[in-house]
Amino acid sequence: MIESDFRRIVLAHQDRVYNTCLGFVKHEEEAEDIAQEVFIQVYQSYDTFLQKSELSTWIYKITVNKCLESIRKSKAKRRAGNETNTELKDYMLISHVHPGIQLENKERASILFGAIAKLPESQQVAYTLNKIEGLSYDEIGKVTGKSKSSIESLLHRAKQSLQKLLKTYYEES
Amino acid sequence: MRKADIPKEIEQTLASLHGLKRQKAPIGFYERLNQRLSFVEKKQQSWMKRLQLGVAAMLLMSLLNGYLYLTNTTTSQEAVDISDFNEAYFDTVSLIDYDDE
Numbered sequence: 001m002i003e004s005d006f007r008r009i010v011l012a013h014q015d016r017v018y019n020t021c022l023g024f025v026k027h028e029e030e031a032e033d034i035a036q037e038v039f040i041q042v043y044q045s046y047d048t049f050l051q052k053s054e055l056s057t058w059i060y061k062i063t064v065n066k067c068l069e070s071i072r073k074s075k076a077k078r079r080a081g082n083e084t085n086t087e088l089k090d091y092m093l094i095s096h097v098h099p100g101i102q103l104e105n106k107e108r109a110s111i112l113f114g115a116i117a118k119l120p121e122s123q124q125v126a127y128t129l130n131k132i133e134g135l136s137y138d139e140i141g142k143v144t145g146k147s148k149s150s151i152e153s154l155l156h157r158a159k160q161s162l163q164k165l166l167k168t169y170y171e172e173s
Numbered sequence: 174m175r176k177a178d179i180p181k182e183i184e185q186t187l188a189s190l191h192g193l194k195r196q197k198a199p200i201g202f203y204e205r206l207n208q209r210l211s212f213v214e215k216k217q218q219s220w221m222k223r224l225q226l227g228v229a230a231m232l233l234m235s236l237l238n239g240y241l242y243l244t245n246t247t248t249s250q251e252a253v254d255i256s257d258f259n260e261a262y263f264d265t266v267s268l269i270d271y272d273d274e
Contacts, residue, residue, distance in 0.1 A: 014198035100194035108189035166183045
């Protein structure tokens with residue numbers, strides 16, 4: 001891949017990739033680290049990109065996979081460290097929140113992000129791409145390889161699960 | 174929190190992502206990425222070199238092996254008769270006779 005092409009791709013997509021990573025991991029340094037990994041993968045696999053989908057969709061796919069990989073790794077680390085803090089109340093108060101959240105919403109958003117982290121992976125991806133990245137159902141479908149209707153149903157289930165989790169949280173606190 | 178307030182609080186929590194400002198990649202992102210990429214490439218190149226060296230060494234060993242096999246074939250005349258070993262080891266050894274008391 002020619003360096004000028006790579007530079008053009010990075011500059012065109014770096015903000016989207018970084019913001020998506022932030023949506024998943026919430027921590028700025030970690031998000032930058034993952035975003036770099038995404039572009040390294042793009043650089044190394046560009047020749048195998050068959051252009052069946054749009055370049056941005058392909059980059060989103062890599063981004064989502066890298067973020068999930070990182071989340072799985074940190075979950076495994078927590079398990080290995082015998083962190084058995086399974087109480088919903090403690091689990092849902094996460095220290096890092098997306099920096100783009102409005103100040104008056106920070107506390108609630110922290111609780112919401114904690115609840116999102118408890119969702120099944122597919123719901124988590126659909127919810128994050130829709131609410132944080134602002135992707136349409138069609139776009140999420142292209143990234144995840146699912147139909148529009150299954151994205152609709154995933155988001156519906158995600159909202160229901162979040163309502164249940166939040167209800168339990170507020171009843172306990 | 175009062176039970177009656179919970180549904181409203183849930184709705185407000187779910188709405189807390191509204192108005193979220195998209196974040197831009199930090200300044201110098203491309204430069205840092207480039208540095209990391211060249212580091213990764215160097216690392217991969219050194220691995221490739223090691224791999225090439227390994228393959229070359231294996232090839233050399235198999236060539237040497239083949240050469241030794243072809244040049245060091247023993248002929249039937251050179252083969253040592255097994256009866257020589259028999260004489261050398263067993264005929265000279267005095268065995269203990271347990272029956273002789």
